[in-house]
Amino acid sequence: MNLVTLLPFIVLIGAMFLMTRSAKKKQQAAAQMRDHLVPGTGVRTIGGMYATVKEIGDDTLTLEVAPGVHAIYAKNAIGAVLEDAEYNRIVHGITDDPTSDTPVVPDDASSLTADAADEPAKTDLTKDQGEAPKPDLGKKDEAKGDAPQDGKTDGETDGKTDGEAGAK
Incomplete structure (x- = not known):
């Protein structure tokens, strides 16, 4: 056989040997590090x-x-x-x-503005307004005399009994 044809195989085997050897050294170093905790x-x-x-x-x-x-x-x-x-x-x-020039990062965003600590917290309520208005969620209060949600008056029904399909 020719030496030129065997040369790539010899280089490949040598490279594999070196890679596994360095990997084993790293594993041993990591195990030693963990053992000395x-x-x-x-x-x-x-x-x-x-x-x-x-x-x-x-x-x-x-x-x-x-x-x-x-x-x-x-x-x-x-x-x-x-x-x-x-x-x-x-x-x-x-x-x-x-003397390090490394900036210190704050834990919260309140210290990022210069006047945030001097300014009192703003709310939607003031002493003059009293209680805040309740948000309108699209529901009507039937106790106050508003019409029911289904669009029918109090005495009106759809003609179906409880056992029929589509009954409420």
Whole structure:
């Protein structure tokens, strides 16, 4: 056989060997990372959720996803273990550098306008108007003498008894 015809197969086998070797190294590093977790560590799940490790079991972790809210996750669901500074920067917006020019994003939209805190809340009711008018929903109040909804007067019927088809 010719060496030129075997060369592509040799390159392919070598590439497959290198890819599986690097994949195994990554898997081992991830398993080692998960094995060295301790309660209080900030983590990011493979789904992108940030949480704090509360308890560690054999195959599961209890994560605090919000204050007082706990969820149980498989250890394999942990995508990254975060340093304390990085976790606080991402989750709480706390930076160690007080001279940082990174803007702080507010939790609500009320602080986005300059005069929102100075202005009192506006409502449709004032002291002079009293109670707000009730919205008209298209229903007539029969107790006040309005005509019934079916268009018939009080004594009028459609001539059908209860057992017949189309009776109300």
